[in-house]
Amino acid sequence: MKPYTHLFFDLDHTLWDFEKNSEETLYTLFQEFNLAAFGKFDCDSFYKKYRFVNTRLWDLYNKGKIDQKELRESRFVKTLTGLGLEAHEVPAGLSEAYTDLCPTKTAVFPYTFEVLDYLRSKYELHIITNGFRDVQHIKMSGSNLTNYFKEVITSECCGYKKPDKRIFEHALERTKVRPNDCLMIGDNLECDIEGAREAGIDQVFFNPEKTKSRLNPKPTYHIHCLSELQAIL
Numbered sequence: 001m002k003p004y005t006h007l008f009f010d011l012d013h014t015l016w017d018f019e020k021n022s023e024e025t026l027y028t029l030f031q032e033f034n035l036a037a038f039g040k041f042d043c044d045s046f047y048k049k050y051r052f053v054n055t056r057l058w059d060l061y062n063k064g065k066i067d068q069k070e071l072r073e074s075r076f077v078k079t080l081t082g083l084g085l086e087a088h089e090v091p092a093g094l095s096e097a098y099t100d101l102c103p104t105k106t107a108v109f110p111y112t113f114e115v116l117d118y119l120r121s122k123y124e125l126h127i128i129t130n131g132f133r134d135v136q137h138i139k140m141s142g143s144n145l146t147n148y149f150k151e152v153i154t155s156e157c158c159g160y161k162k163p164d165k166r167i168f169e170h171a172l173e174r175t176k177v178r179p180n181d182c183l184m185i186g187d188n189l190e191c192d193i194e195g196a197r198e199a200g201i202d203q204v205f206f207n208p209e210k211t212k213s214r215l216n217p218k219p220t221y222h223i224h225c226l227s228e229l230q231a232i233l
């Protein structure tokens with residue numbers, strides 16, 4: 001193992017449990033907006049369809065094919081028209097209500113705090129995220145993550161999104177470190193792993209769902225639980 005000094009973490013789906021927090025939010029909104037009254041889908045179908053739509057929209061966003069405004073405006077329209085509603089029936093304010101509520105949720109992956117407590121004494125910790133600046137800070141402070149990290153680099157701040165290697169180069173410059181001394185930890189093979197590799201940074205692929213993904217070339221490390229980081233670092 002190289003003598004790393006700086007660790008870069010992704011936030012969503014790596015530390016902050018996006019799916020659990022999103023699911024809780026959608027269940028609340030299903031009740032608040034009385035979506036059952038349409039009689040076309042239940043809460044579980046609403047969650048599953050949203051998850052499907054949102055994952056694809058984020059993929060387009062990460063590839064630079066849509067912007068933040070389009071992502072936020074279209075996710076519920078696509079979800080609900082996909083479940084049988086007409087576009088004009090989609091309740092006004094649903095997307096804003098989601099954006100207000102979801103970042104206040106606090107679920108993190110198992111062993112997040114144990115691992116960060118262990119790592120903070122040995123390494124400088126930073127975040128690199130494609131998430132939106134207005135919500136990432138709310139997520140971090142609400143779930144007590146803020147104090148572990150020195151720099152929070154968002155794609156909005158630096159103008160480039162992962163996997164563009166320029167966001168990693170920006171991070172290296174801002175934290176005054178060489179690629180060889182860093183490790184990137186994230187759940188997204190394209191954004192986190194390939195992006196970091198392009199920038200000359202070693203990578204840890206966090207794969208809690210144990211998906212059988214294409215791993216070619218292989219990430220430097222591959223883990224299924226954050227607790228495994230203690231064996232590596």
Ligand SMILES: [Mg+2]
Pocket residue numbers: 010011012013014186187188
């Ligand atoms: Mg992620």
